Amino acid sequence: MTGRLVALFRRMGLPERLLAVLLLVVLIEFAANSFVFERVDSFMLRRDDAERIAENLVLARRTLEHADLDERTDVARVLSTERFQLQWSAPEGRRRSALGLSNLRAQVIETGPELAMADLEIHLEELPGKGNIGGSFRLSDNSLVRFHTHANAAWKLTVGRIVSLVLPMLLLFALAWVLVRQTLKPLRNLIGATRHLGSGPPRPVPERGPDELRELIRALNEMQERIHQSLVDRTQTMLAIGHDLKTPLARMRLRLDDESVDPEVREGLSHDIEEMRMLLDSIQAYVDSDGRSIPPERIDIAVMAETLVDTAADHGADATYSGISNLEVKVRPVPIRRALSNLIENALHYGGNARVSVRRDGGAVEIVVDDDGPGIPDDRITDALQPFVRLDTARARDTAGMGLGLPIVRKAVRTENGTLDLRNRPEGGLRATIRLPLEPA
Amino acid sequence: MTVAPRYRLPQETMTTPPTILLVEDDGALRTLTARALRQSGFNVLTAATGAEMWVTLREATVNLVVLDIMLPGTSGFDLFRRLRRESDVPIIFVSARGSEEDRVLGLELGADDYLAKPFSTRELAARVSAVLRRGGGLDSSSEPVPEMRAADSIRFDGWEVSMARRELRSPSGAIVDLTGAEFDLLSTFLGYPQRVLGRERLMELSRSRIGDSSDRSIDVLVSRLRRKLQAEGSEPPIVTVRGVGYMFKAEVIRN
Numbered sequence: 074m075t076g077r078l079v080a081l082f083r084r085m086g087l088p089e090r091l092l093a094v095l096l097l098v099v100l101i102e103f104a105a106n107s108f109v110f111e112r113v114d115s116f117m118l119r120r121d122d123a124e125r126i127a128e129n130l131v132l133a134r135r136t137l138e139h140a141d142l143d144e145r146t147d148v149a150r151v152l153s154t155e156r157f158q159l160q161w162s163a164p165e166g167r168r169r170s171a172l173g174l175s176n177l178r179a180q181v182i183e184t185g186p187e188l189a190m191a192d193l194e195i196h197l198e199e200l201p202g203k204g205n206i207g208g209s210f211r212l213s214d215n216s217l218v219r220f221h222t223h224a225n226a227a228w229k230l231t232v233g234r235i236v237s238l239v240l241p242m243l244l245l246f247a248l249a250w251v252l253v254r255q256t257l258k259p260l261r262n263l264i265g266a267t268r269h270l271g272s273g274p275p276r277p278v279p280e281r282g283p284d285e286l287r288e289l290i291r292a293l294n295e296m297q298e299r300i301h302q303s304l305v306d307r308t309q310t311m312l313a314i315g316h317d318l319k320t321p322l323a324r325m326r327l328r329l330d331d332e333s334v335d336p337e338v339r340e341g342l343s344h345d346i347e348e349m350r351m352l353l354d355s356i357q358a359y360v361d362s363d364g365r366s367i368p369p370e371r372i373d374i375a376v377m378a379e380t381l382v383d384t385a386a387d388h389g390a391d392a393t394y395s396g397i398s399n400l401e402v403k404v405r406p407v408p409i410r411r412a413l414s415n416l417i418e419n420a421l422h423y424g425g426n427a428r429v430s431v432r433r434d435g436g437a438v439e440i441v442v443d444d445d446g447p448g449i450p451d452d453r454i455t456d457a458l459q460p461f462v463r464l465d466t467a468r469a470r471d472t473a474g475m476g477l478g479l480p481i482v483r484k485a486v487r488t489e490n491g492t493l494d495l496r497n498r499p500e501g502g503l504r505a506t507i508r509l510p511l512e513p514a
Numbered sequence: 515m516t517v518a519p520r521y522r523l524p525q526e527t528m529t530t531p532p533t534i535l536l537v538e539d540d541g542a543l544r545t546l547t548a549r550a551l552r553q554s555g556f557n558v559l560t561a562a563t564g565a566e567m568w569v570t571l572r573e574a575t576v577n578l579v580v581l582d583i584m585l586p587g588t589s590g591f592d593l594f595r596r597l598r599r600e601s602d603v604p605i606i607f608v609s610a611r612g613s614e615e616d617r618v619l620g621l622e623l624g625a626d627d628y629l630a631k632p633f634s635t636r637e638l639a640a641r642v643s644a645v646l647r648r649g650g651g652l653d654s655s656s657e658p659v660p661e662m663r664a665a666d667s668i669r670f671d672g673w674e675v676s677m678a679r680r681e682l683r684s685p686s687g688a689i690v691d692l693t694g695a696e697f698d699l700l701s702t703f704l705g706y707p708q709r710v711l712g713r714e715r716l717m718e719l720s721r722s723r724i725g726d727s728s729d730r731s732i733d734v735l736v737s738r739l740r741r742k743l744q745a746e747g748s749e750p751p752i753v754t755v756r757g758v759g760y761m762f763k764a765e766v767i768r769n
Contacts, residue, residue: 098620220653310609319610323632330635331554346632357611367615371688376742380691382737387693398741401688407615410691 087283094252098245105241123177126222127184129157133220134191135484137161138212149218157222163214167194174206242499259286259342275301278298291368308360315353322346322353357373358411359477359484361461367405369489373411374438374509375431376401381414382429390421396430400438402509408485409509413440415478420444424502433511437491457495458483463477521642523748532646533557534575536566538608539582547580547638554639564593571601580629580638582608583620591623598624604645608633668704670764671751673702673743682742695720696739699732703752703762712759736760 085093133152140148149161167301182188186212198221206490209219259282266278274322275297280287326346329339373396385392413429424444431440449457460480482505483493491509498504534556538544541562548558559574561567570576579597583590594607604626610617617628626645629638668675672685680697682690692700698720704712705719711730720732740750751764 316610319631320543323610324540324543324546326632326634327543327550330550343634350632361615371686371689373684373688377691380693380696383696384693387695401684401686406689 082422085128085283090283091253094249094256097252101241101245101248117369123180124184127181127188129222130181130188130193130220131185133159133218134188134210134212137218138364145216153495158220160219162217162219165217166219167209168427175267177206205227218416256282258282263290266293266297270297271299282489301447311356311360318349318353322349355477355481359481363406367407369400369403369405371403372409373399374402374440377410378413378429378431378440381410381417382427385417385421385427385438390416391426392421396432400431400433402511404489405485408488412482412485412507415482416442416507419478420446420503420505423447426433434508436512437508442505443498443502445502448501451497454495529727531555531557533575534642535558535559535561535567535570535576535579537561537581538618539563550635551642553635554642557644566644567593576603578604578606579607580606580642591619594620594623594625606641606645618679620743651722667769669767670704671748675700677701690742695735699735699739704766707762707764707766710755710758710761716759
């Protein structure tokens with residue numbers, strides 16, 4: 074039976090499911106309400122409270138019956154005590170409270186039978202204010218007397234009432250929350266999968282949930298596969314081009330070493346070949362820079378940064394290091410080394426100097442590379458991170474690479490769940506900041 | 515099957531040019547590379563495939579193999595492994611993929627050096643000469659040069675040095691980067707543990723290695739190396755011997 078119900082639910086579409094959830098909620102709400110009213114109805118006062126209320130009511134009725142019409146309001150006020158308040162009003166309709174206390178009424182009438190004739194009504198106050206029990210009865214001329222009083226046990230009743238009203242509500246909310254979440258869970262998986270789309274190997278989302286969702290998931294899985302395939306094709310093509318061009322380049326390079334070649338021509342062509350090699354290398358570095366095939370390893374990132382700075386300084390560059398001397402992180406060493414190296418090279422190339430610092434910042438390591446160059450126009454910073462975009466169009470040819478330097482950095486850093494931030498320093502020059510989590514997520 | 519053993523060129527036959535076997539599938543490049551090597555004074559044999567290479571190795575005495583690892587047929591790396599298993603001949607491998615992983619893999623497989631395409635005649639000749647000198651006894655220094663390939667992994671004080679990968683790992687297992695010159699200096703120290711080395715001697719020994727050397731003074735390099743090796747808060751293994759030079763005092767274990 075349960076199995077068939079579950080099977081039926083599984084076949085339902087998203088609207089049907091939500092409808093079913095709604096229906097279930099309404100049914101439970103209905104059942105809970107009925108139960109609460111049942112409880113209220115069967116509520117009994119303590120005997121002395123019932124007697125006190127009955128006596129007060131009988132007294133009030135007799136007194137008010139005999140009072141003149143225009144004095145009744147004042148008489149009602151005089152009869153009121155702090156614990157038992159009375160109000161008289163001209164004949165009017167009265168709204169029956171949903172929380173009628175028929176048992177209590179019976180108790181009161183038992184003590185003062187004459188009240189039965191006066192159309193007595195007793196209910197639980199909805200808002201605790203003048204008292205926790207309220208009610209009304211009619212005088213012989215059909216005018217209305219309302220009263221409010223406190224009953225000792227009624228206080229407990231109020232708490233019980235609130236709990237018994239609120240608890241099922243809360244349970245209902247919780248239930249509805251769980252059910253709706255459950256229904257929408259495949260959708261959330263789908264959203265998660267969409268975020269990863271295009272980075273790394275495809276991760277098929279399990280086909281679960283209602284029909285519409287299942288179709289969507291299937292379509293998305295197919296799309297993932299297609300995107301992955303086209304990325305793989307692109308990567309392979311780029312690698313193949315890079316690889317295959319190296320052999321003719323090697324031939325050209327060796328042909329130039331022939332003695333018959335004019336030294337000037339040789340130098341020019343050597344330079345061209347070197348530039349082509351660098352372009353090909355940067356394509357390969359870009360394709361490799363996510364490095365997902367390489368496992369992460371523990372490295373000393375502070376020593377890595379300092380070593381790159383030392384290497385540059387040893388070759389005569391204006392590079393300095395400051396900051397901590399040791400900090401271990403777990404990353405893919407080759408892409409991260411290349412990323413740091415690219416930032417330092419950029420700083421040296423465009424800024425003429427590089428100031429590198431590494432510091433620990435909470436659960437992350439922050440590597441900052443500053444230069445005193447012209448920086449990047451603010452509106453072009455985003456462009457600088459795009460592959461194959463070169464900002465210095467005028468001087469394009471004097472720089473090695475294909476505008477892949479920063480994209481390589483970003484790709485490598487992202488693979489480690491880190492971030493790359495580029496901004497112009499207020500005092501001039503560019504600041505590149507890499508943040509890497511100390512523990513891989 | 516017998517393959518020529520690793521050839522150690524006796525000093526008195528230095529006039530006889532060493533024989534290089536060039537294994538390269540691209541015909542034109544093979545011709546050009548062979549010509550470049552001949553111009554540099556080497557005796558060159560060529561092979562277009564792995565099969566040809568085996569034949570040549572059986573028939574002739576070869577001092578060094580230059581191998582393009584992207585050969586058709588068997589994967590270059592497979593050929594490489596087999597060659598390394600059966601022979602001790604020095605190998606320089608040539609690759610079009612200049613990626614770091616390839617380089618490290620090749621060196622780990624036991625290559626003596628790595629050359630990325632495109633290369634110039636001078637570069638090729640320099641690498642070949644350096645490898646021959648290192649492994650082939652051309653080094654005329656009176657002290658024996660520590661054999662690099664014989665001990666790939668060297669340990670001291672919990673630190674580990676991989677000579678093939680040119681990599682230093684801290685006692686906690688983290689990779690600690692060194693500049694080329696620092697690594698060369700460390701390798702020199704590791705070759706002469708517990709011995710006092712003068713500055714000039716250190717410089718000379720470190721410079722004889724392949725790798726980029728810098729103009730930094732030995733003192734700067736030593737102080738950098740010492741700082742990096744002090745990472746764990748322990749005593750640095752390199753001590754200054756006043757007026758003489760430096761000594762690597764830690765015990766060195768080679769496997």
